[in-house]
Amino acid sequence: MNTRLRQWLANQKVTSRFHPSWILIAVGASLAIGLLMWLLSESVFRHERPSPAVSVLPASTQRLPASEQQLSPPANDSALPAAEIIRTVRLGRAIFTDTQTYAKAYVGNGLNCVNCHLDAGRKPDSAPLWAAYGLFPMFRDKNHKVNTYEDRLAGCFRFSMNGRAPAYGSKEFVALMSYSYWLASGAPLGTELAGRGYPKLPPPQQEPDLVRGKQIFDTQCAICHGADGQGTRVGTRYAFPPLWGPHSFNAGAGMTQIKNAAGFIKANMPLGQGNTLSDQQAWDVAKYMTSQPRPADPRLGRP
Amino acid sequence: MKVKLTRLIMTLSMAMPMQQAHAEVTGAALAQQGAPGVPACLSCHGARGEGLAATGFPRLAGQSTAYLEKQLRAFAGGQRVSPQMQAIASALDDSQIRAVAAYYGKLPGWQAAPSANPAAAAPEPWTRGQKLAIRGNWDKEIPACFACHGPAGEGIAPHFPALSGQPAAYTRSQLKAWQSGTRSNDPHGLMKSVALRMSPAEIDAVSAYLANPLPLSPEER
Numbered sequence: 001m002n003t004r005l006r007q008w009l010a011n012q013k014v015t016s017r018f019h020p021s022w023i024l025i026a027v028g029a030s031l032a033i034g035l036l037m038w039l040l041s042e043s044v045f046r047h048e049r050p051s052p053a054v055s056v057l058p059a060s061t062q063r064l065p066a067s068e069q070q071l072s073p074p075a076n077d078s079a080l081p082a083a084e085i086i087r088t089v090r091l092g093r094a095i096f097t098d099t100q101t102y103a104k105a106y107v108g109n110g111l112n113c114v115n116c117h118l119d120a121g122r123k124p125d126s127a128p129l130w131a132a133y134g135l136f137p138m139f140r141d142k143n144h145k146v147n148t149y150e151d152r153l154a155g156c157f158r159f160s161m162n163g164r165a166p167a168y169g170s171k172e173f174v175a176l177m178s179y180s181y182w183l184a185s186g187a188p189l190g191t192e193l194a195g196r197g198y199p200k201l202p203p204p205q206q207e208p209d210l211v212r213g214k215q216i217f218d219t220q221c222a223i224c225h226g227a228d229g230q231g232t233r234v235g236t237r238y239a240f241p242p243l244w245g246p247h248s249f250n251a252g253a254g255m256t257q258i259k260n261a262a263g264f265i266k267a268n269m270p271l272g273q274g275n276t277l278s279d280q281q282a283w284d285v286a287k288y289m290t291s292q293p294r295p296a297d298p299r300l301g302r303p
Numbered sequence: 304m305k306v307k308l309t310r311l312i313m314t315l316s317m318a319m320p321m322q323q324a325h326a327e328v329t330g331a332a333l334a335q336q337g338a339p340g341v342p343a344c345l346s347c348h349g350a351r352g353e354g355l356a357a358t359g360f361p362r363l364a365g366q367s368t369a370y371l372e373k374q375l376r377a378f379a380g381g382q383r384v385s386p387q388m389q390a391i392a393s394a395l396d397d398s399q400i401r402a403v404a405a406y407y408g409k410l411p412g413w414q415a416a417p418s419a420n421p422a423a424a425a426p427e428p429w430t431r432g433q434k435l436a437i438r439g440n441w442d443k444e445i446p447a448c449f450a451c452h453g454p455a456g457e458g459i460a461p462h463f464p465a466l467s468g469q470p471a472a473y474t475r476s477q478l479k480a481w482q483s484g485t486r487s488n489d490p491h492g493l494m495k496s497v498a499l500r501m502s503p504a505e506i507d508a509v510s511a512y513l514a515n516p517l518p519l520s521p522e523e524r
Contacts, residue, residue, distance in 0.1 A: 094521040101521065119441040120524070223462055223490055224451075234453050272446045272496050 085178065092179025095172055096121055096129075099161065100237060103172050108163035109295070110231060110238045110247035116160060116255060118268055121183060124195025125267035125274075131196035133184035149177060159253035162295050198263035204283040208258065213288025216281050220270055229292060244292035252297035261286035330406030333399060340394045344403065347387065352407045356514065359472025365412025369461035371404035373488075382488040384480070412457060413468025421515035428504075432512025435505055436466075437519050443500045448509065451493065456516055462490055466513045474510040 095102040097120050099112040114120055121129035136149040145151075150173050154165030166172040187193060217229070224240040226232050231242030242248040254260050266282035268274045277285070329338075334352070337343035344363070349355055352364030363371060377383040378392035395403070422429045434440075436456065439447040449456055451463050458465030466474065480486035481498035489495055501509075 090522045093524065097524055098521040119439070123441050220491060223493075232459060234457070234459055237454070239450075239453060239459050270491065270493065271450060272444065272493060273491075274444060 088175050088178040089182045091171070092175035092177070092182075093120055095175055096179060103157075103166065106157050106163045106166050106172065107161045109161060109242075109249065111161055111241050111249065113156065113161075115241045116264065121180070123268070125197075125199050126264065127197050128183075128195060129180040130183040130187055131193040133180040134187050134189045134191065135196075149180070153177075155254075158298060160249045160255065162248075162250040162253075162298075198260055199267050200259065201262050201266055201279050201282060204262075204280055206280060208262075208283040208287035210284075210288055210291060212281075213284035213286070216277070216285040217288050220277070221285065224271065229289070243289050244294045246295060248294050250295035250297060252299055256290050256294070258283070258286050258290050261290050265289075329399060330402035330404075333395075333403045334406055338399070341391060341399075344407075348407075352410050354468075354470050354473070356470040356472070359470045359476060361470065361473045362413065362468055363407040364410035366407060366465055367458060367460035368404045368408030370458075370464050371407055372400055373461075375400045375404065377488040382486075384485040412465060415515070415517060419515060419517065421512075421517060425511055428508040428511045429515075430512075431505075432508035432510070433516070433519065435509045436512055436516065437524060440505070445497055445500050445505075448497075448513075455518055456513060467516050469513055471510040471514040474513050475506055478506045478510070 091102070096113045096117070099107055099114075100110070116126070117123075117128065118126040119128075124131075132152070133149060136152060137146050138152075139145070140147045140152075142155070143151075147155075150168050153173060153176055154168075157163050157165045217225075218227070221243075222229075224232060225243050226240070228245070229243040229248075230245045231238045231247065232240040238247070249255050255264065262279075262282045265286055266275065266277055266279060270276070332338070333341065334344045334348075344352075347355065347358070347360045348363050349360075352362060354360050354362035374383065375388075375392045375395060378385055378388040379395070381389070392400075422433075435445070436448040439445045439450065448466065451459070452466045453459045453463065456465060456467035477486060478498045478501060481489075481495045482501075487495065
């Protein structure tokens with residue numbers, strides 16, 4: 001995380017506006033920055049140092065070599081923003097992995113963002129954030145509008161989390177955007193990257209079937225998600241999230257579309273055994289899951 | 304008729320608690336004194352079922368009753384291979400298995416020492432193990448251990464055992480047992496899929512961490 005964040009910060013500096021006279025003190029400032037970075041790495045990143053996990057991005061999104069930019073902002077000013085952006089990225093990650101705590105007010109069910117976007121939004125074929133960030137603004141059929149990235153986040157809060165969106169520009173949105181932006185560093189803009197979204201399975205050979213779907217659910221999924229699909233709690237939190245029922249995603253969520261559900265399940269479930277179900281099994285169990293009761297679509301009926 | 308029925312109900316309602324009390328006695332007695340042909344469990348698993356780090360004998364205290372029963376039956380049935388436990392488990396009859404599993408299931412589970420600094424002894428493997436337990440290693444499709452074994456490794460009864468506080472040598476031996484095929488009693492091969500993807504260094508690291516784990520705050524994850 002350390003190296004990547006450092007590179008990322010270096011990149012941020014290119015986009016800052018500098019006074020021309022800074023060039024004169026560039027060399028001195030670079031030294032000071034170097035020292036600061038080292039200090040930061042000793043304190044802020046202490047826990048992260050040996051982490052391979054945070055830098056887990058597919059090769060296609062690995063950072064390009066840092067640019068040859070020479071400018072560096074004055075040490076005094078750069079210290080705080082640097083620390084602040086790191087805090088914000090970390091908060092974004094915390095919101096994403098523990099939405100129940102860090103964005104409690106906006107969540108209306110028992111889920112966390114990470115439940116459908118595995119490995120803290122990094123896992124390919126699990127709608128990873130690094131592949132999404134550079135695709136917005138985007139036209140979406142869902143609301144027939146050009147959507148910004150914030151609009152997209154808002155959608156998952158409203159439907160997948162059965163809650164309401166934080167205000168645009170709120171600390172939650174800024175943090176989630178910063179985290180996504182950081183994960184996406186080096187990714188090209190407007191390009192559909194391998195691993196984006198959930199895989200699109202070929203159409204099922206047989207019509208997806210509820211009876212076969214239930215059989216798969218009972219034998220392969222119920223051990224974790226519960227015989228009734230209502231999830232399994234440890235204390236007040238879900239260790240295995242509910243797939244339907246009052247604490248799951250609502251009827252307007254993307255996961256209620258059988259093609260999304262089948263793609264997600266095929267690539268990611270049972271946990272740790274992704275891509276072991278056949279396509280047909282994924283379609284069948286997705287059919288079963290998406291046919292179950294869940295909170296209503298907030299766009300229908302009363303707001 | 305009516306009298307007979309009341310009598311029956313009375314006998315039943317008296318017999319039930321007595322049977323339960325009897326079960327507790329045999330569970331505790333088996334654990335502490337053993338029985339003919341069965342050594343006392345405490346000689347290997349510790350006076351309070353806390354396990355023995357030096358030899359890698361596992362902690363039993365606080366593990367779910369259903370899980371302990373399942374493992375005793377697996378030793379007896381040969382789905383899980385252990386020279387020490389096979390003979391012992393085979394010598395236990397069904398009611399003894401239930402009694403001793405219930406006894407250990409009710410003992411308190413593992414608790415971190417209040418001022419523990421477990422990373423101090425071996426910072427590198429311990430920290431690496433912490434990442435693996437809490438985040439997994441998705442490059443190799445290894446989910447976080449705690450995704451299945453509970454947010455603090457405390458287990459999710461009845462299928463997912465507690466891992467926290469287990470001797471490192473024990474955790475290591477089990478992961479290797481799945482790799483070599485001498486343990487194969489996990490539901491749907493869920494644990495086997497994970498163990499097969501682990502490197503020896505990852506096994507060492509996570510075993511060191513799980514002997515004495517500490518959580519990470521969500522901001523550090």
